[in-house]
Amino acid sequence: MAADAKRPKREGDGAPGAADEPLQTFLRWCGEVRLKLSDKVYLSKERTVAEYGMLAKEDIEQGHVLFSIPRNALLHQGTSTTKKVLEEEKGCLESSSGWVPLLLALMYEYTCAESYWKPYLSLWPDFRKLDHPMFWSKEERERLLKGTGIPEAVDTDLTNIQKEYNDTVLPFMRSHPELWDPERHSLELYQSLVAFVMAYSFQEPVEDEDDNDDENEVPNPPMMVPMADMLNHVCNHNANLEYTPDCLKMVAVRPIRKGEEIFNTYGQMANWQLLHMYGFTEPFPTNSNDTADIKTSTVYTAAVQETQSEAEQHHLVEKWKMLCEMEMVGEKGVFVFGKNGSLTDTELYTTLKVLCMSKEEFKELQANEGWQEDDGDDEDSKMAQALSLEGLPALAPEWKRLLHVAANLTMDQYLEDMDSDCRLLEEPGALAKLSPRERNALNVRLGQKSILHHLQQLTQHGTA
Numbered sequence: 245m246a247a248d249a250k251r252p253k254r255e256g257d258g259a260p261g262a263a264d265e266p267l268q269t270f271l272r273w274c275g276e277v278r279l280k281l282s283d284k285v286y287l288s289k290e291r292t293v294a295e296y297g298m299l300a301k302e303d304i305e306q307g308h309v310l311f312s313i314p315r316n317a318l319l320h321q322g323t324s325t326t327k328k329v330l331e332e333e334k335g336c337l338e339s340s341s342g343w344v345p346l347l348l349a350l351m352y353e354y355t356c357a358e359s360y361w362k363p364y365l366s367l368w369p370d371f372r373k374l375d376h377p378m379f380w381s382k383e384e385r386e387r388l389l390k391g392t393g394i395p396e397a398v399d400t401d402l403t404n405i406q407k408e409y410n411d412t413v414l415p416f417m418r419s420h421p422e423l424w425d426p427e428r429h430s431l432e433l434y435q436s437l438v439a440f441v442m443a444y445s446f447q448e449p450v451e452d453e454d455d456n457d458d459e460n461e462v463p464n465p466p467m468m469v470p471m472a473d474m475l476n477h478v479c480n481h482n483a484n485l486e487y488t489p490d491c492l493k494m495v496a497v498r499p500i501r502k503g504e505e506i507f508n509t510y511g512q513m514a515n516w517q518l519l520h521m522y523g524f525t526e527p528f529p530t531n532s533n534d535t536a537d538i539k540t541s542t543v544y545t546a547a548v549q550e551t552q553s554e555a556e557q558h559h560l561v562e563k564w565k566m567l568c569e570m571e572m573v574g575e576k577g578v579f580v581f582g583k584n585g586s587l588t589d590t591e592l593y594t595t596l597k598v599l600c601m602s603k604e605e606f607k608e609l610q611a612n613e614g615w616q617e618d619d620g621d622d623e624d625s626k627m628a629q630a631l632s633l634e635g636l637p638a639l640a641p642e643w644k645r646l647l648h649v650a651a652n653l654t655m656d657q658y659l660e661d662m663d664s665d666c667r668l669l670e671e672p673g674a675l676a677k678l679s680p681r682e683r684n685a686l687n688v689r690l691g692q693k694s695i696l697h698h699l700q701q702l703t704q705h706g707t708a
């Protein structure tokens with residue numbers, strides 16, 4: 245038909261993604277590096293939640309390997325052209341983040357026309373699409389995100405990025421002018437690559453031979469995993485990355501129907517974490533991993549408010565000191581609440597127990613220099629049960645009261661005006677009028693407020 249003949253060719257006509265040249269180049273490269281993609285899936289920028297994503301061409305059974313990536317296709321400090329200097333001089337590249345070697349490797353590979361990873365990295369010709377709060381103005385962060393914990397986290401990131409670049413990266417680049425040029429490999433590029441690593445990299449879990457939680461375990465450095473990082477995230481994901489000695493495999497964790505998007509998991513992420521690290525949120529209230537924090541110091545403030553006499557206040561100071569020494573609380577510490585209750589049950593349980601002790605009980609605790617460890621697993625499950633949502637109403641009245649006051653203080657201080665936010669959800673079309681940043685901020689705030697609100701309700705009556 246004439247009309248059809250005149251219709252300009254759109255992406256999506258013919259084979260999926262056929263008109264996307266960078267994607268085609270990437271797929272050819274995947275073949276060359278022996279990255280195997282199942283016939284049952286394809287990459288697309290259409291019908292996905294955000295730019296590139298993967299879709300099912302046909303029904304997929306649980307356990308199906310969607311793709312497998314040989315380890316030599318992974319991009320990290322040990323596979324980059326810069327490997328030798330990064331390895332030989334690793335002592336100069338230590339930093340609190342542990343990301344400097346990967347970032348140096350990425351700066352080189354991203355700007356090198358002959359890079360082995362060029363077809364992969366060319367999928368992102370610039371990083372303007374990354375919209376992490378670190379790229380918002382400070383004023384916008386404060387206005388939209390006050391009280392969520394994000395502005396503080398971003399301030400720390402920006403300070404660290406600048407310091408890391410000036411103190412570690414710049415001197416290293418200057419001593420290797422054959423690989424890096426500070427004019428080209430600027431602070432601006434470095435910051436974009438930090439955001440890229442935040443949102444696109446993977447961290448292989450440390451193999452735990454003894455099967456015990458070793459707090460001193462050194463985490464593996466992050467790495468870039470081509471193809472796996474084209475998958476978007478939802479909490480109710482349908483695929484998962486498995487690590488084997490030869491390759492990494494993305495495996496369907498439940499049956500997936502034709503046309504469905506393949507979703508990986510980036511971990512159990514609350515919306516504030518998703519926004520901070522990935523620049524997006526899941527629409528309220530769909531994120532089952534959402535959380536709200538109460539600062540440990542706010543529980544102390546609540547205890548002070550509830551104290552009647554000077555003598556009791558004096559005891560509180562002593563109790564707090566002991567809790568700090570026990571590392572249950574701290575200046576920057578928080579108690580985390582999820583949709584099913586406290587996620588920091590040991591710390592919260594101990595804090596409430598100590599703060600609500602009688603003078604005699606506390607004296608005894610001081611004399612014993614802390615209490616004897618109870619039977620580990622049993623005690624842990626008792627605490628988790630007590631601080632689950634069902635357990636909260638049955639807590640001792642004074643424990644409940646402390647939690648209630650702390651939740652009120654958090655709500656008052658940081659997350660005012662819940663009603664006006666909620667009204668937005670009810671007004672037809674109101675959400676559509678918001679900018680993506682405003683919508684993301686609203687999802688974070690509503691999630692945190694609803695958890696705190698629930699906590700307020702469950703602890704409302706000072707009696708069991």
Ligand SMILES: C[S@@+](CC[C@H](N)C(=O)[O-])C[C@H]1O[C@@H](n2cnc3c(N)ncnc32)[C@H](O)[C@@H]1O
Pocket residue numbers: 293294295296297443444472473474475476477478521522523524525526
């Ligand atoms: C690992 S990448 C996934 C591939 C990405 N869609 C692309 O086109 O490059 C992570 C980024 O995808 C986007 N993303 C992932 N899951 C999302 C979701 N459920 N909703 C909105 N954006 C999402 C975010 O921008 C995030 O920073």
